[in-house]
Amino acid sequence: MPEPGAVACVMPGTPGRWPFAGHVRGRWEAGPVQIAWAGRLAHSALPDEAWEAAQALRDVLATVTGDGRFDVIARAWAAVGTLPERWKTREDLCLLFAAADPAGILLSAAGVANVYVEATPGGWVAAALSGSPLYTEPGVPERAPVPQPSLRPGTRFIGLPRDVALPKPKDLALACGVRS
Amino acid sequence: MTLLSGDLTGVDLRAQTDVLIDAVRCAGDHPLGPLLDALAEADPLALAEVVCGTRSPGGAALVLAALTHAERIEGALSPRGAWPRLLELGGPEAALPVLTTAARRHPGASWLVALSRKVEGNKAGLAHLTACANHPAFAQACRNHAEAGHVEGLVLASGATGRSEPAAALLGVGKFDAMLRAAGAALDTAPESPLVAxxxxxxxxxxxxxxxxxxxxxxxxxxxxALRSHCRHLPKSARLLDLIIRGMV
Structure with a gap:
């Protein structure tokens, strides 16, 4: 069973002037159930608009709760489905969820081309095979994607949108905007 | 004074550039505008030769008068070549107007960074960024100056324009203390500046x-x-801002 606060997701920024435009990262937990997320919305917009988009995504994700890993992921996607149309129609959402309860960890994503898990300290390996249902096109999915277990044990995950490469381990924290 | 009053009758503008240059050299306090106006109209290449050519007499008066014909001069020389040459020929008195005109015409040009350093020293970037504050290239220009280490210029430009991009550019190159100064300057000038985003x-x-x-x-x-309105998902900032706002008159 993952320790409280152990499950975490990150998503690298896109190199450029505004690497983290539209990026969000967060988590919720209650008792043995926890969910973490990292994602981006409207990342190619100018910072003002991307910030609005990120705030909208934070608004809906702030409501997420659940009774187990399947339930909390289903509720998270339901919350994402309530995003204002303005943001849904952009079809550029990239979002990774990792949810845990005492029975294990599940992953679910939209707009993510690769997910890696930290299987050993600093050792990142693929959490899913290519062709996995985890990997979908960007955008708010019409139906909640089917959650997938990670191929390898671990509690920290990186979701890579199609236009972002896996950072080198020494650059990982800064590349993902993790500052503390 | 016929040439200086803009009458080019009988002058072969390509073959007799020396005549034109001599007229400029001997102009004293006589305005050069009419001659340059006439040259710009008749033959921009001759204008460029007189203003920027290897035999140009230079001087602030000539360069300042030529700035109104920048487009014609750039048509004859490349902008990248013309502006450093104008700067060199105009001397200190014309330097800032030359830089400002170049910045207005080419707000996104990377060569303005070196030109700014030459003209403004430790305030490099101020004239360029102030001149192009409303141009889409403003953010990139800020980034270029930040990467060149033009910290003071960015802080001053932040205050002059009320824009957040200088602070963001300084943050991007890890100049945290300078970013704070630029952010403060931007908010003093434009409280609604989109600093948070x-x-x-x-x-x-x-x-x-x-x-x-x-x-x-x-x-x-x-x-x-204005900042508080962006902090609904930033609990520490929201709490501190509530305290700050309550303490402000």
Whole structure:
């Protein structure tokens, strides 16, 4: 069973002037159930608009709760489905969820081309095979994607949108905007 | 004084450039505008030769008068070649107008960074950024100056324009203290400046700790209230801002 606060997701920024435009990262937990997320919305917009988009995504994700890993992921996607149309129609959402309860960890994503898990300290390996249902096109999915277990044990995950490469381990924290 | 009054009758503009240059050299206090106007109309290549050519007499009066014909001069020489040459020929008196005109005409040009350093020294970037504050290339220009280490120019430009991009550019190159000064200057000038969005886009998805460090620079209640409206998912910043706002008159 993952320790409280152990499950975490990150998503690298896109190199450029505004690497983290539209990026969000967060988590919720209650008792043995926890969910973490990292994602981006409207990342190619100018910072003002991307910030609005990120705030909208934070608004809906702030409501997420659940009774187990399947339930909390289903509720998270339901919350994402309530995003204002303005943001849904952009079809550029990239979002990774990792949810845990005492029975294990599940992953679910939209707009993510690769997910890696930290299987050993600093050792990142693929959490899913290519062709996995985890990997979908960007955008708010019409139906909640089917959650997938990670191929390898671990509690920290990186979701890579199609236009972002896996950072080198020494650059990982800064590349993902993790500052503390 | 016929040539200086703009009458080019009987002058072969390509073959007799020396005549034109001599006229400029001997002009004294006589305005050069009419001659340059006439040359710009008749033959921009001759104009460029007189103003920027290897035999040009140079001087602030000539260069300042030529700035109104910048487009014609650039048609004859490349902008990248013309502006450093104008700067060299115009001397200190014409330097800032030359830089400002170049910046207005080519706000996104990377060569303005070196030109700015030459003209403005430790305030490099101020004229360029002030001149192009409303241009789409403004953010990139800020980034170029930040990468060149033009810290003071960026801080001053932030205050002059009220824009957040200089602070964001300084944050992007790790100049944290300078970023704070630029952010404060921007908010003093324009309290509604979109500082939160721009700094977050550089910093990362969890900007709460960053903003907590910025908030002590706030001096205007209007700026604090504008920032507060962005902090609904930033609990530490929201709490601190509520305290700050309550303490402000």
């Amino acid at each position: 721009q700094l977050a886009a550089v910093w990362g998805p969890e900007p709460d700790d960053l903003f907590v460090r910025i908030l002590p620079i706030l001096r205007r209640k209007q700026a604090a209230e």
